Amino acid sequence: MDELKFRRQAYSEPNNQDPDFLNATMESAEREAFLNDLKGLDNKIERALKVDVPDDLAAKLLLRQQLQQHHSQRRKTGFAFALVASVAFLAGMTFTLLRMAPVDLSQHALAHVYHEDKALHADQNVQYQDVNFQLASLTGGQNMKFTQQPGKVFYSTYCDFQGVQSLHLVMQGEQGKVTLFIVPLEDRLVLEEAFADSKYKGMGFETDNAYMLLVGEQSQDLNFVKNEIKQTFI
Amino acid sequence: MFDSWRNKKSKSTVSSDMVSKQRRYDSLVRALHADIYRFAYWLCGDKHIAEDITQETFLRAWRSLDSLKDEKAAKSWLITILRRENARRFERKQLNYSDVEQEFIEDTFSGSTEEHAEQHLLQRQISKLELEYREPLLLQVIGGFSGDEIAKILDLNRNTVMTRLFRARNQLKDVLEQPTHRGQSNG
Numbered sequence: 001m002d003e004l005k006f007r008r009q010a011y012s013e014p015n016n017q018d019p020d021f022l023n024a025t026m027e028s029a030e031r032e033a034f035l036n037d038l039k040g041l042d043n044k045i046e047r048a049l050k051v052d053v054p055d056d057l058a059a060k061l062l063l064r065q066q067l068q069q070h071h072s073q074r075r076k077t078g079f080a081f082a083l084v085a086s087v088a089f090l091a092g093m094t095f096t097l098l099r100m101a102p103v104d105l106s107q108h109a110l111a112h113v114y115h116e117d118k119a120l121h122a123d124q125n126v127q128y129q130d131v132n133f134q135l136a137s138l139t140g141g142q143n144m145k146f147t148q149q150p151g152k153v154f155y156s157t158y159c160d161f162q163g164v165q166s167l168h169l170v171m172q173g174e175q176g177k178v179t180l181f182i183v184p185l186e187d188r189l190v191l192e193e194a195f196a197d198s199k200y201k202g203m204g205f206e207t208d209n210a211y212m213l214l215v216g217e218q219s220q221d222l223n224f225v226k227n228e229i230k231q232t233f234i
Numbered sequence: 235m236f237d238s239w240r241n242k243k244s245k246s247t248v249s250s251d252m253v254s255k256q257r258r259y260d261s262l263v264r265a266l267h268a269d270i271y272r273f274a275y276w277l278c279g280d281k282h283i284a285e286d287i288t289q290e291t292f293l294r295a296w297r298s299l300d301s302l303k304d305e306k307a308a309k310s311w312l313i314t315i316l317r318r319e320n321a322r323r324f325e326r327k328q329l330n331y332s333d334v335e336q337e338f339i340e341d342t343f344s345g346s347t348e349e350h351a352e353q354h355l356l357q358r359q360i361s362k363l364e365l366e367y368r369e370p371l372l373l374q375v376i377g378g379f380s381g382d383e384i385a386k387i388l389d390l391n392r393n394t395v396m397t398r399l400f401r402a403r404n405q406l407k408d409v410l411e412q413p414t415h416r417g418q419s420n421g
Contacts, residue, residue, distance in 0.1 A: 051276075
């Protein structure tokens with residue numbers, strides 16, 4: 001190793017442990033002294049660089065991180081909360097809007113008859129007092145009642161017309177059974193006087209307090225029940 | 235029941251992950267905060283800015299601690315973050331550069347004894363080194379990095395690093411050996 005290379009290495013890296021460099025150092029006492037001199041300088045540099053570190057720096061670093069952690073967790077829970085809240089809000093809005101949409105009673109009545117097939121097979125022989133009792137518990141149904149038995153009532157239960165609580169009755173017509181829905185008056189309900197599909201015929205009329213929807217297979221049955229209701233229902 | 239058992243288990247795994255992450259961070263802070271702070275100090279020349287940069291560095295380190303796979307590489311990883319933080323400081327406040335350079339290094343030593351005076355002189359001189367000479371020296375002496383590692387951190391060729399280290403020491407040695415220049419260099 002020539003002198004220039006040795007000196008450059010000594011300056012660049014006095015604590016170099018490379019065997020070539022160490023051997024080169026031992027070649028002469030002069031080189032050794034030169035290197036020791038540089039090592040001495042390096043010790044001084046090292047001491048000079050060792051400025052005081054603030055005592056509480058480590059504690060501060062930990063604290064800062066803990067706070068950050070805490071904040072991000074709070075932010076996360078805050079975010080989750082906001083998410084849940086907006087989902088709930090959206091659900092609420094959707095539900096409310098759905099409830100406000102106009103309801104086509106006739107379609108709903110037909111659908112309901114198909115859906116609640118067991119009603120047409122029931123034979124409970126319900127007394128009109130019981131029907132009145134159910135009527136009274138409907139919203140806005142306090143003033144509705146049958147004054148006497150409107151023929152035979154096979155079935156009577158509450159049902160839901162898109163959020164409007166109603167009564168679902170099955171009554172005896174002239175020949176076949178007739179389904180009667182009593183739906184308390186409400187603005188968004190749309191009533192058709194006559195409706196039908198391939199199997200059933202329906203008719204609707206309005207009393208003082210409620211919509212009456214009749215669904216049956218024969219028109220005579222519908223008219224028969226309609227007359228009965230007009231005589232017995234207030 | 236199975237669900238709740240599973241939930242409990244995954245929750246405890248998450249929290250034990252957090253605990254181990256916290257432990258890693260704690261030991262990182264304890265082991266390296268002094269070196270990182272000193273490096274920052276000699277990079278910017280101001281105690282308070284050095285502390286700020288150190289804070290930012292460790293905060294960033296915490297956020298991306300998962301990306302540190304090899305604990306042995308922790309120091310060079312932190313220094314890389316720190317250098318980026320320092321560079322960002324100049325992007326934010328470009329005017330500050332000259333300010334800092336002028337009022338570089340505070341009088342932390344009284345300089346009453348000769349040894350202290352010499353150390354003080356050396357500190358002043360180190361702070362006056364061009365950054366391109368100063369930085370490799372800091373990495374070598376404070377960081378204990380080899381020439382290759384410094385070259386990697388600074389994204390330089392190894393020979394360039396060696397040349398800069400040579401010049402850095404050469405300048406410092408000159409100053410210490412020519413006390414007559416002391417007044418001038420202090421001025």
